[in-house]
Amino acid sequence: MTQPATGPDAGEAGPQSPEETPESPTAAAQPPAPAGPPSPGAGTSARNRRGEPRTYDFRRPTKLSREHVRVMQIAQESFARQATTILTTFLRAGARLELVSIEQFSYDDYIVTLPDPVFISTFSLEPLAGKGLLAYPLDIAMAVVDHMLGGSGSAGQPNRPMTAMETTITNHLLNRLLDEFATSFGPITELQPALLGHEYNPQLAQAAAGSDTVMVATFTMAVGSREGEATLVLPFSSFAQALNNAASPQLSETALAKRKRAAEALSARLNLVPVDVSVRFAPLTVSSADLLSLAVGDVLLLRHPPDAPLEVTTNDVTFAYAIASNHRRRLAAAIVPTPYAAAKDSA
Template structure:
């Protein structure tokens, strides 16, 4: 057998992702539930509005609410879709209402008195069609800010309509955003839709409206969490430096002379940090260690430094 055939691809090591506390990866349970309730209220109001405007019974259901980056949101959308960019007064667009372009064309036909049809063509909207969509979205945005209550400022208005998520550039790719996914059903047709909000202002208002714990209790909570977190302890002999050649030359029966005196206690370590010294003992049929001294901590005389 050739060496190439015996060789195996090295196993991929564990992927380590650095957690950014300034940009949490998920929504807190309380925050997620508050947003779900607000978007469920909006879904009912949006369904009523679409039914009234298009004269076709509409149903809008909330699928889920998630926290992601703007780049991830843009990549999750179709290459061509309707992106209604929205902005607050005197501000850049930062909110998006998204739905399929074919759905927008069908709504326009029904709003001007046409029969319900499934538009198969995807094309940019004409100025008149854009005006109709802006009129349709104006009421939807008012319902959205009303449903969110104090979680989002009022005054949201349509600032433009775009069709390519990759070229919209309404935020930096790494900016955190809150995305609500919906299922829109008009007559017999069901299509996906979504709403994107900037995460910063919403999360700040959520934290102010329903803080999980008083800020002054944060140090105590952190200390309690650290104290309740399990750690592994080990007893360790004094280390002996060797050369790589010595390690590669080891064989069964070799004797290593450790620089650890027989009457010297062992080190009790947590990770690589010494916490105590111990002597070897027994507990029934098991080996045990008897603590002989506690290693002094640099914070032992100044506990206030840990607060």
């Protein structure tokens, strides 16, 4: 029996020796290897580069566009910088607030992410509708009070609602933070936020309806040796128009001039648009039976007063009054003052 050869075939190219150059006959005789199908690993790496699939809920479509996120990021990062300064100054200790992400949630989906208990502050957004919400861990809130009273904040903090004195001290800091919040959002819209109250159970913090879309900015919050996650929640519907205005690019002088000329041309052409106009008596109401029984020769009483003017209408909208007349053997309508104005002048 002949043993089958296990080495490379004579017609196949083996490993190139250091002495063999591309110019050698052996190398020149080798045809290029055909491109085979991609290996399974190549497709996997391509999918990894594109990222994992994400769930999309068609009942709650995405409303926060990339431009909205960019505008919000600028405002929230500005607020985080100012809040860091305020916290450091008030607490006389190391403090930090850093923006992590800005996402869209329904209010119900956001609430279930909060621990219980948690320190929640709600505030108004005048002149906009709706409420804002600021939430951060309760132990950090108690440590803030400890620092403001001269303590170190490193001791164990109570896991309970704040007392009246602790709430008053916290409100002083939160009102200062809301002032910085309004300043940071000034380029987007004018705000006059006002603190409304506090809550410790997320299910009792009624800042929005459960299905409302909210924008959630997540921060890393550190006070002394304590670190946690803080969230600032704003209703999307209240900020939608302001975000659209802020996200639109600023027009150049040339573009503004073109837009102005287009508006002037449009206004000039509107004066030449034909409009259907009707002159009619006061409408008459009849029953269906009377309408179906009408025959040639029947008379309908219009019940229009003989001295009352007719209505001049377009698209069922009355904009003037007239009396029947004639002009060069044609029926015409002479415009007269509004009856209500005439009655007012006579009175």
